[in-house]
Amino acid sequence: MSIARSDVERIVRDVLMKQVGGGAVAKPAEKPNPLVVNISARHCHLTQEHVEILFGKGHQLTVKKWLYQEGYFAAEETVAIVGPRRRMLPEVRVLGPCRGDSQVELAFTDSISLGLDLPVRISGDIKGTPGGLLVGPKGSIQLQFGMIRAMRHVHMGPADLAWFGVKGGDEMHLRIESPGCTTVLENVLVRGGDDKIRLEVHLDTDEGNAVNLEKATKVDLIKPAACGCKH
Secondary structure: OOOOHHHHHHHHHHHHHHHOOOOOOOOOOOOOOOOEEEEOOOEEEOOHHHHHHHHOOOOOOOEEEEOOOOOOEEEEEEEEEEOHHHOEEEEEEEEEOOOOOOEEEEOHHHHHHHOOOOOEEOOOOOOOOOOEEEEOOOOEEEEOOOEEEEOOEEEEOHHHHHHHOOOOOOEEEEEEEOOOOOEEEEEEEEEEOOOOOOOEEEEOHHHHHHOOHHHOOEEEEEOHHHHOOOO
């Protein structure tokens, strides 16, 4: 009686899992998920309290479009961001669901437009960052901090972490092949998550335009030691 290749691979994975005590995730026989690279345009996250100040008491964010990561969405609501000397970015999209802290994520050219020197931070790391004025149809909020340039990063679930041999907090390289514009972006931060997380790289608008992402023919994530790049 012959045994299918898939059954053999499953048995081998089970044996490996037992040998490492069941706590580690063995590298899958095949790449578990396709790599998706998306541009994360300027946007903001709001607390429910700030939503009600900007859009009215009891207001709930309305889904405009579901994002690639399960449970997250671009809302119908937008706000204006006002920087020093009253420079403004109108209609900055709000993303949901609500968070514990409000923050604004912009690209480098956005920060120049506002007259701000924004630090590159991972989402949620907003301590000591500049603030700004958010204006909605029903009110306004003066953020004391929370405005950043979002660090490029990749979301990975357990199977993806095992496949690439990385952990949350590591950094990778992203190689993008585009017509006349093949580029390697370094310092792509790994953000590990649970089984619901989909393999996805987030670049800001400036980065996406610089590598001609819209016309990319191939994208690859590479561990730095295997990249061959000079440091």
